[in-house]
Amino acid sequence: MSYNFKETMNKPERLAPGHRMCAGCGGTIAVRNVLRGLHEGDKAVIGNATGCLEVSTFTYPYTAWEDSYIHNAFENAGATLSGVEGAYKALKKKGKLDATYKFITFGGDGGTYDIGFQSLSGAMERNHDMVYVCYDNGAYMNTGIQRSSATPMYADTTTTPVGTKSSGKPQNRKDLAAIIASHDIPYVAQTTFVQNFKDLHIKSEKAIYTPGAAFLNIMAPCPRGWRYNTPDIMEICKLGVETCYWPLFEVVNGRWILNYEPKKKLPIEDFLVKQGRFKHLFRKENEYLIEEFQKEVDRRWDELVWKCSR
Amino acid sequence: MRNLTEIRWHGRGGQGAKTAALLLADVAFQTGKYVQGFPEYGPERMGAPITAYNRISNQPIRVHSNIYDPQYVVVVDESLLEAVDVTAGLKKDGAILINTRRTKEEILPHLKGYEGEVYIIDAHKVSMATMGKYFPNTPMLAAIVKVAGIMEEETFLREMQASFSHKFAGKPEVIEGNMAALKMALQEVR
Amino acid sequence: MAKRDRLSGNEAVAIALRQINPDVFPAFPITPSTEIPQYFAAFAANGQVDTEFIPVESEHSSMSAAIGASAAGARSLTATSSCGLAYMWEELYIAASNRLPLALALVNRALSGPININCDHSDSMGARDSGWIQIYAENNQEAYDNMVQAYRISEHKDVRLPIMICQDGFITSHAVENMELLDDEEVRGFVGEYEPENYLLNPDCPMAVGPYSITDYYMEAKRNQAEGMKHVSRVVLEVAKEFAALSGREYGLFEEYGMEDAELAVVMIGSAAGTTKDAIDRLRAKGEKVGLVKIRMYRPFPAEEIAEALSGVKAVAVMDRAEGYTNHGGPLGADVMSALYRARSQALAVNYIYGLGGRDVRVEDMEHIFAALRQIAEDGDAGETYRYLGIRE
Amino acid sequence: MAADISKLGVKAGWKDLTEGMVIPGAGTSREFNTGEWSTDKPEFIEEKCKQCLLCVPVCPDSCIPVADYKRGAFDYEHCKGCGICVKACPFGAITMEGVN
Incomplete structure (x- = not known):
């Protein structure tokens, strides 16, 4: 698969304007660019877990989707698309359908890491020919910035508020991409908005066109929940990658591949300082928390490098 | 034969009492009867006492309750005589059939004064002699067919041959053993 | 030609499903309905049906996948009992509000707690106001006959609502009784092909399903949904009449x-x-x-x-x-x-x-x-x- | 076959709603104007544009149309004025008040 940025940009738009996501939303940036992975002429059915994306892109009677779209509930996007893909196989088998369809489902981290985890795990284990895309903004943004198991340590959320006895979320975030990779499915990748989207575009196309189950974990910043200056989204994503907080990697048929290694790994402060949800870490008395955060980033990065070097 | 025959089976999970009840329903169905065969379900596993039922009639059967006043009781495992009130509700003009190595005289004191007819069969002996393994349900099925006069022996054997041939199509030795067990059981029950 | 048989209620329903040959059957085991997907999986394994049988990881997912399949344009169903039905509660409402034809073979069992595997109607009674059509059986024959009639009711253009075909756990599901089966061809002819109007896999027109509805629409949406229910009695009777002509067995409401x-x-x-x-x-x-x-x-x-x-x-x-x-x-x-x-x-x-x-x-x-x-x-x-x-x- | 959503305004009676609230068709959100959500809008300075298209993928609102490998004018009917594109342009061809 040769990659050409301008060709990718010249493809027809598959997410129409007029949806009601926030100005500067990272979620729809993720969606638009994942859908660029579809080949022209191929049809798709898009699934979607309940969340910001769903309530904003299909507010009756306005759908922003140019493809067939199904929202079912919060916790079952994996199972719902399993059924749609099953229907495709059945109709093909019975000679009732000629067209080629691809199956892509989107969920936020709430619908993916947490309440939809079982449904996702089941769909992946059954190896349905579909891509599950998590646009990970690290909290339940739709309901007002509550913590999820994707929320990074020490983040200030409405259910892990910073207080006199609390420094934000006490726990680490779940490493979902690794968990899904442990399902031994054909393709797992993690990416975000860097390198002019080359990494994301290539991984999306691979995920969509790899037969069997595929999972994409995309860091998609939320200006409201992360409390940063909206136009800075690309810079934040870059810092996520350059600090090794959000590494770019793939797991292809069980083989771990590191896609990018910063020439000079930046300190985690550079990523945290841009975001209001970590503001409390920059008080003098909380410096040790940043050290803790850095230790965890380092530990995970080392483990990833080790996995990818095998 | 009376219009409605009601049979209650007592066995232990894993001995095939439920299967025997379903087989009895099956074979009676083949002779044009209306049948019911159903187990009483619980969470029990291997070894626990279980109950199964049969209704066999010339008329359609509509009742969906368990059987409380059976005409016949089949006890697939004699150790149940102590554990379960096997003669509960059993009609005086009915009969109880027990799988035992003991004699009728030895068994009678364990039947709580039951006044009806008592039949015994050593299903262990029959099973080991014919199949080389202990499957009490096959001999017990033949025995109850005879005791309750469900059908002619010939018809019964013919139907069972057909049923086994269908069920164990690729295993002629299994069919042979089972058929031998049925035939021997018809002789052995007393 | 009708064929005399003696089957358990679960077996009878599974045979009806084999004869119908639906497109997609996601299922998760729960006593006493488990045998239905078991029998069906064997039919699929032996090529007696060309259904996509999807052994999912929960009842929530079985109903979710059935909804996805139905929206995609496939004839689909699932089977469950008791807590399995409770676990798919939310999905019952979604199936109905999406106006999706869909069948559920329900084998009635008491709801927890205490946990109990035997029959009562607490499972389906709790779901009575979910927007599903509910049809109950007295015996195995009726369970079979109701299953054969299910899609004709559920898919009828004036109805388009999911249907629950209920029978009593163990009492009929596990009891062998006499009954009559229709021929496979008769059943297929009676049930007919599923031809949805709008569906996800329609190459000529995409479709979006499952919107967010603002308050301005919600009440009208519910009234619109209720309209489908208003036609059910008529359709049930029409289908029963045709079924009687085929089978000689008459059914009413x-x-x-x-x-x-x-x-x-x-x-x-x-x-x-x-x-x-x-x-x-x-x-x-x-x-x-x-x-x-x-x-x-x-x-x-x-x-x-x-x-x-x-x-x-x-x-x-x-x-x-x-x-x-x-x-x-x-x-x-x-x-x-x-x-x-x-x-x-x-x-x-x-x-x-x-x-x-x-x-x-x-x-x-x-x-x-x-x-x-x-x-x-x-x-x-x-x-x-x-x-x-x-x-x- | 596609739904005529012009008949599905908030005053529509229950009989007029689509069955099951499905929308046959696609992209009907174009009828919904999100451009009024903000007053600040990015300005496209065509002379400075090198048609690198780097602004295109960063738009959360699909407001930078591309045809024949060239970007066109902003879709102000839907642009919410987030300003991400301003920072994505390496040539200063997009400006917006308050965004550098």
């Missing part, structure tokens, strides 16, 4: 037994109705004017027709195989009594809770109910209207 001149009647659902018929025969032999209304279609509820059927009775006992915790009875009791009230009935009505968690119902129990009704009619007073059958005090 409910069955009346001994109701022509009945003064005392029982209204009930499910397998205990057969037991009640035996009790009625015994009492009629003694000259008592007793009868039964056995409800086949519980949702939508044929209120006017039932009130009409009960118009001549002096006393009626409505039998609920589920608690309602209303302090005044169960769901069927509430429905029947409200139907009687609307019809300005003078009948004295009582509501019994019975048969919970597999508690057996004997012919004698039903004779006891009629005896109680006789007393009520003589006294001209219903007395306590919220009663339990055979409860130990």
Whole structure:
């Protein structure tokens, strides 16, 4: 698969304007660019877990989707698309359908890491020919910035508020991409908005066109929940990658591949300082928390490098 | 034969009492009867006492309750005589059939004064002699067919041959053993 | 040509499904419905159907996948019992509000807790207001026949609503009984091809399903959904008529037994109705004017027709195989009594809770109910209207 | 076959709603104007544009149309004025008040 940025940009738009996501939303940036992975002429059915994306892109009677779209509930996007893909196989088998369809489902981290985890795990284990895309903004943004198991340590959320006895979320975030990779499915990748989207575009196309189950974990910043200056989204994503907080990697048929290694790994402060949800870490008395955060980033990065070097 | 025959089976999970009840329903169905065969379900596993039922009639059967006043009781495992009130509700003009190595005289004191007819069969002996393994349900099925006069022996054997041939199509030795067990059981029950 | 057979209720439903050859069947095991997907998986494994059988990881997912498949344009279904139905609760509402034709083979079992695997109707009764059509069976024959008729009702263009085909756990699901099967070709001809109007996999027109609805639309959306329910009775009867022509077996919204001149009647659902018929025969032999209304279609509820059927009775006992915790009875009791009230009935009505968690119902129990009704009619007073059958005090 | 959503305004009666609230068709959100959500809008300075298209993928609102490998004018009917594109342009061809 040769990659050409301008060709990718010249493809027809598959997410129409007029949806009601926030100005500067990272979620729809993720969606638009994942859908660029579809080949022209191929049809798709898009699934979607309940969340910001769903309530904003299909507010009756306005759908922003140019493809067939199904929202079912919060916790079952994996199972719902399993059924749609099953229907495709059945109709093909019975000679009732000629067209080629691809199956892509989107969920936020709430619908993916947490309440939809079982449904996702089941769909992946059954190896349905579909891509599950998590646009990970690290909290339940739709309901007002509550913590999820994707929320990074020490983040200030409405259910892990910073207080006199609390420094934000006490726990680490779940490493979902690794968990899904442990399902031994054909393709797992993690990416975000860097390198002019080359990494994301290539991984999306691979995920969509790899037969069997595929999972994409995309860091998609939320200006409201992360409390940063909206136009800075690309810079934040870059810092996520350059600090090794959000590494770019793939797991292809069980083989771990590191896609990018910063020439000079930046300190985690550079990523945290841009975001209001970590503001409390920059008080003098909380410096040790940043050290803790850095230790965890380092530990995970080392483990990833080790996995990818095998 | 009376219009409605009601049979209650007592066995232990894993001995095939439920299967025997379903087989009895099956074979009676083949002779044009209306049948019911159903187990009483619980969470029990291997070894626990279980109950199964049969209704066999010339008329359609509509009742969906368990059987409380059976005409016949089949006890697939004699150790149940102590554990379960096997003669509960059993009609005086009915009969109880027990799988035992003991004699009728030895068994009678364990039947709580039951006044009806008592039949015994050593299903262990029959099973080991014919199949080389202990499957009490096959001999017990033949025995109850005879005791309750469900059908002619010939018809019964013919139907069972057909049923086994269908069920164990690729295993002629299994069919042979089972058929031998049925035939021997018809002789052995007393 | 009809074929005589003897099958368990689960086997009968599985055979109906094999004959229908649906497109997608996601399933998760739960006692006592487990055998249905088991039998079906064997049919799929042996190429007797070309269904996509999807063994999912939970009931929530089985219903979710069935919804996805139905929206995609496939004929789909699942099977479950008890807690499995409870686990798919949210999805029941979604299937109905999306107006998706879809079948659920429900084998009724008590809901936890305490955990219990035996029959009562607490599972489906709880789902009675979810927007599903509910059809119940007395015996294996009816479970089979109802399954064969299910898609014709569910997919009808005036209906397009999911349908629950219910039978009593263990009592019919695991009991072998005589019945008649239709030929495979007859069933396929009767059920016909599924031709949805809008569906996800329509290459000519994409579709979006499952919107967010702002308040401005929500109430109208619900009214629009209710419209589908209004056509169900007519369609059920039309389909039953065609089915009778094929099978010789007649079905209505409910069955009346001994109701022509009945003064005392029982209204009930499910397998205990057969037991009640035996009790009625015994009492009629003694000259008592007793009868039964056995409800086949519980949702939508044929209120006017039932009130009409009960118009001549002096006393009626409505039998609920589920608690309602209303302090005044169960769901069927509430429905029947409200139907009687609307019809300005003078009948004295009582509501019994019975048969919970597999508690057996004997012919004698039903004779006891009629005896109680006789007393009520003589006294001209219903007395306590919220009663339990055979409860130990 | 596609739904005529012009008939599905908030005053529509229940009989007029689509069955099951499905929308046959696609992209009907174009009829919904999100451009009024903000007053600040990015300005496209065509002379400075090198048609690198780097602004295109960063738009959360699909408001930078591309045809024949060239970007066109902003879709102000839907642009919410987030300003991400301003920072994505390496050539200063997009400006917006308050965004550098």
